[in-house]
Amino acid sequence: MYVCICYAVRERDIERSVASGAASFEEVQKQLQISTGCGACRLEADRCYRRFALSKHSARFSSAEEFA
Numbered sequence: 001m002y003v004c005i006c007y008a009v010r011e012r013d014i015e016r017s018v019a020s021g022a023a024s025f026e027e028v029q030k031q032l033q034i035s036t037g038c039g040a041c042r043l044e045a046d047r048c049y050r051r052f053a054l055s056k057h058s059a060r061f062s063s064a065e066e067f068a
């Protein structure tokens with residue numbers, strides 16, 4: 001599903017950006033240009049980023065618990 005129409009950014013593009021190391025929404029913006037046009041996608045883009053970042057953090061935390 002497209003999140004940003006101006007730059008044709010999909011949810012999976014944001015997910016890949018987070019998975020490849022983007023540590024903030026601003027880093028995702030630099031990579032994908034998301035929310036740098038009209039700005040209409042800002043809330044949805046931020047929500048998407050937070051969901052993938054939380055998911056990545058939770059997976060890392062869970063695997064750390066397994067080795068504790």
Ligand code: FES
Nearest residue numbers: 004006037038041
């Ligand atoms: S829809 Fe994302 S900047 Fe316009």
